[in-house]
Amino acid sequence: MEDVLPSGLLEICVLVGVPRERVKEVYQAAQKKEVKNFPPLDPEVLSVFVPPFISKEEFQATNISSNVFNKTKRRSFRKKKERPKIENTKTLNGDQKVPDTEDISVPKDIDLNGLPQLCFPGGLYLASESREDHIHFLVFTDVFGNRTYGVVAQYYQPLQTGYTSSNGLAHWESVQASKTGDCFVPFAICLISRYPYFNALKDCLSCLLVQLRPCKDLDVDERIKEFAAKLSLIPSPPPGPLHLIFNLRPLQVVFPSREDPDSPVIDLDLHLPFLCFKPQTVLQIITCILTEQRIVFFSSDWALLTLVAECFMLYLHPIQWQHTFVPILSCQMLDFVMAPTSFLMGCHL
Numbered sequence: 001m002e003d004v005l006p007s008g009l010l011e012i013c014v015l016v017g018v019p020r021e022r023v024k025e026v027y028q029a030a031q032k033k034e035v036k037n038f039p040p041l042d043p044e045v046l047s048v049f050v051p052p053f054i055s056k057e058e059f060q061a062t063n064i065s066s067n068v069f070n071k072t073k074r075r076s077f078r079k080k081k082e083r084p085k086i087e088n089t090k091t092l093n094g095d096q097k098v099p100d101t102e103d104i105s106v107p108k109d110i111d112l113n114g115l116p117q118l119c120f121p122g123g124l125y126l127a128s129e130s131r132e133d134h135i136h137f138l139v140f141t142d143v144f145g146n147r148t149y150g151v152v153a154q155y156y157q158p159l160q161t162g163y164t165s166s167n168g169l170a171h172w173e174s175v176q177a178s179k180t181g182d183c184f185v186p187f188a189i190c191l192i193s194r195y196p197y198f199n200a201l202k203d204c205l206s207c208l209l210v211q212l213r214p215c216k217d218l219d220v221d222e223r224i225k226e227f228a229a230k231l232s233l234i235p236s237p238p239p240g241p242l243h244l245i246f247n248l249r250p251l252q253v254v255f256p257s258r259e260d261p262d263s264p265v266i267d268l269d270l271h272l273p274f275l276c277f278k279p280q281t282v283l284q285i286i287t288c289i290l291t292e293q294r295i296v297f298f299s300s301d302w303a304l305l306t307l308v309a310e311c312f313m314l315y316l317h318p319i320q321w322q323h324t325f326v327p328i329l330s331c332q333m334l335d336f337v338m339a340p341t342s343f344l345m346g347c348h349l
Contacts, residue, residue, distance in 0.1 A: 007236055008051060009193050009201075009255070011148065012110055013228035015047040016119040017187040020160075020217065026126065027159060027183050038126035043116035043188070049225050051232035110140075110148065110192060119152050119188035121302060121330035122348060127184045130156050133209050135202050137306035138190070139327055147325075149196045152188050153205040159183040160217050189224060195236055197267045198307065200255045204231060207248045239263070264317055273311050276304070286315060292323060292342040298349050302328060305346035312344075 018041045030038055118138050138150035189208065191201050208227045215223055230248075237244040237257035244255040258265050273282050276299075288295055289312060299305050309327035313320075324343035329336055337345060 007194070008232050009195060009197065009234050009236055010051060010228060010232045011192045011194055013049040013224065013231070014045055014112065014115060014119075014190045014192070015049075015187065015221070015224055016043050016116045016190060017046050017185065018043060018124060019046070023126065023159060023183075023185050036128065038128075038183075040123045040125055043120045043124045045112050045116060046187075047221050047224070048112070049228040051229070115150075115190065117330040117332055118150075118328060119190055120154070120186070121328055123331055124186055126159075127156060127186070128182055130158075130184050131186075133206075134302070135205060136302035136328065137198050137202075137310075139306060139310070139325060140192075141325055145322065147196075148192055148194055149198070150190050150192045151198060151201040151205060152190045153202075153209055154186055154188045155209050155212065156184040156186050157212075157217070157220075159185050187220075191228075191231070196265050196310065197255055198310070199267045200253050203251050203253045204248060207251050207253075210250065262318075264314060266314060268307050268310060270311055270314060272304070273308050276308060285312060289316060289321065289344070290319075294337075294339075294342055295344045296337055297327070297344075297346040299346065300349045302348060305348070309344060309346060 022041065026038060026041065030036075121136075133156075134154045136152050136154075138152060140148040140150065142148075189205060191205060193201065204227075208224070211223055211227070212220060234244070234246065234255070237255050239258045239261050241257070243257055246253055256265070256267055273285075277285070285295070297305055297309060299308070306327040309325070313325075321344060323341065324336075324339065324345070326333070326336065326343070327346040329345055329347050334347065336343075337347070
């Protein structure tokens with residue numbers, strides 16, 4: 001029975017950004033020097049959310065057989081969650097509070113080391129004013145040629161610097177409350193799936209961003225975890241004429257099914273290359289792909305790079321591109337285009 005159940009759509013959800021303390025240091029240094037432009041910061045993984053969303057204690061309390069447990073066991077690492085530093089805060093026993101640590105299980109074939117650069121391919125910069133949300137797409141290929149797909153949403157939140165308490169509740173005040181200037185911090189949420197549901201996962205992240213706008217720093221992790229837990233319950237649609245539709249306020253999200261088991265999932269607009277290139281140029285690009293040339297796409301839109309490259313991959317079906325496929329190169333990865341072998345890559349203008 002377990003073998004015929006469709007696998008879930010969500011593989012992992014990651015929150016990427018800069019630790020709060022590091023942002024405060026950079027902001028305060030810029031205020032002292034009266035510098036308007038902030039220096040670039042190194043993004044890092046802040047939180048990881050992986051299904052199944054159940055603790056070991058809860059798992060052992062259920063009546064699930066050991067065979068199922070063995071199938072869901074994954075490589076884990078320890079990550080210390082960042083907590084606000086509160087001076088002179090003690091427990092009821094008089095002991096100083098210690099930040100919590102928790103075990104996080106991560107699929108063994110997903111590398112989180114290079115993910116922050118791809119979530120911020122143009123670099124991570126603090127902003128003096130809020131900017132629009134931005135979504136782009138990623139494709140990961142392992143050594144066996146298996147591909148995993150990512151959808152990344154970048155959003156900005158005001159820097160919260162001051163800690164206050166009222167009625168026993170914790171509150172963080174943004175720098176906007178003090179008249180020293182404005183500072184907005186970028187974050188990125190990355191959904192990784194084994195299925196190329198670009199438009200559907202984009203709609204899901206758009207709904208999540210609406211929910212995160214009024215949230216404070218202390219509530220963001222819980223909101224994202226709740227969102228990821230809901231998304232992990234959605235199965236992949238089986239092949240056939242029926243699509244999977246569900247409501248995720250304020251949108252209705254559609255996950256299209258493939259026509260048959262041998263057909264690819266198509267969840268993007270296949271006419272996009274014809275909006276960017278003339279038909280003759282499209283034929284020339286297909287010729288270059290079929291003759292295994294070194295190909296680099298250039299665009300001022302990060303999202304367009306992956307979508308156009310994926311369209312050409314679908315044009316070739318059932319033929320498959322067997323060489324290096326990196327539709328988005330971050331600023332730190334530009335030397336990849338010097339590779340002597342065949343490749344298809346994308347660079348931002």
